[in-house]
Amino acid sequence: MLSAQNFGESGKMKEYHYAGPTEHRFSPYAFNGGTVLAVAGEDFAIVASDTRLSEGYSIHSRDSPKCYKLTDTTVLGCSGFHGDCLTLTKIIDARLKMYKHSNNKTMTSGAIAAMLSTILYSRRFFPYYVYNIIGGLDEQGKGAVYSFDPVGSYQRDTYKAGGSASAMLQPLLDNQIGFKNMEGVEHVPLTKDKAVQLVKDVFVSAAERDVYTGDALRICIVTKEGIEEQNIPLRKD
């Protein structure tokens, strides 16, 4: 490819020469793309993800959603390296079952978040390359969102975007849900229908500008009645 690097200082083309064998390190990580988003309301929580699985220039699958149902009141969204996502969800499922069998009750969202933090930190020196966001209802029935970094630091939020398009979506959510950087605006609480519409709009924007996001959108709406799923098509290019 023609670029400035091929030309030396005098303007003449630099000549190719054999620089010796180059060693390519095996990297145990791969980046499979995808975006996850979670919003908490007064009595509901929404976890949404796109369904594209990509690697480099290829798309491996158009139907690989990144929301995983953990319990009747908790959904986990994880994006990043798909291999680590699968293993992590298997481990979490096993731990949930163990807890159910030992304590005779299902884990609450807060407890799952704390457990996930320790699971991630136990691999501090060879981390799971996964960006997690948990969305669900807490013990009082209010919506809760817990966002994680790949080594286990976590925080309870009202809304959070993670994954490849997170840097594009987070400012938009800050403005629309958090009313940040808007002066003299009335803070209206978010209703479920408005939140779902906002999530759809936000993902459509993400699919426009992020190559790793697209194909379809899977939304999981968690309420005390249960978990409702919706599928909306997005750009496939």
Add this chain to the structure above:
Amino acid sequence: MALEDICNFKDKPTHKTFPFYASEDTSVSVFTESLNFKWRGEMTSKKASDVPLEFHVPSLFKRPSSRASHSVSVRRPFPLSHGTTTLGFIFQGGVIAAADTRASAGGLVACPAVHKITPIHSHLVVTSSGSGADCMLWERILTREIRLYQLRHKRRLSIRGTAKLLSLMLHPFKGTDVCVALTLCGWDKAESTKNLEETLGVTDDCSPSVCKDVPSKTNLLCFSGPKLIYVCSDGARLQGDIFSVGSGSPYAYGVLDRSLSWSLNKEEAILLAREAVFRATHRDAYSGNNVDLFHVTAEGWRQRQREDLKEEYYRDMEKRGKKMDVKTKKAAKIMQ
């Protein structure tokens, strides 16, 4: 060595082998190795019941090379959160701890509302800086160990003891990229001298061999009061009157050194801490958003409401504007 035998102390080798010492029994199962990992330290104190020091720590990744050198380690494809301004100082009314609330990962603000000051117990708060996940987990581990100590020994561990415990727990991870710099801000309760004498083994027998090592009553009393100790994962453990940690600390030190004195009253101290964090967040890109403030006294810690510094910035600009107006007016008069 004889002393080691009396204390049942097994000298632990360097961190390269320490985790695997105990992991030989947890055979090959993925779950137990990565999740249920325990280090059973054999250090027991003479006085306490024979409960070994047990805590869960992450296992170091098994590498063929002996040292945890960075060239052989797996390169992380993502940045971890770093960057902060935290400060603490002692004055006549106790200890003030203040911090900003921004967590940055690379060039992105990962979270604008993080809690960097965490209470450990009613008379100790700890400000954290360094890597977010490391600080969060080590604070949790420290809280658990302090609570266990309190349950076993029926008294609360002193701030200096807490700092030493934390330093010992972090020592095996020296050289790895665990990055933790905590400032313990607390108030040691003045225990009744009778209890203190009992626990420290002070006796009435004043024979020369005993009196030399025995602390005098005046010494016992100065164990209580406000304390500020800085512990870091490199192994540093320092007691002092003023500490500021993080990328914004030079700016905070500048503001603090100007006005800090022992005789400040509570409102002045709080304003000073707030001002220091505000100036640091103004100049340091990796600090910002809000300021958290804690005040620790003999009654315990009290948290001031989290304050958004955006308002403070506008107030400051207004004040500057007024000053500038006065100055330009004066200058204009002179010019005429």
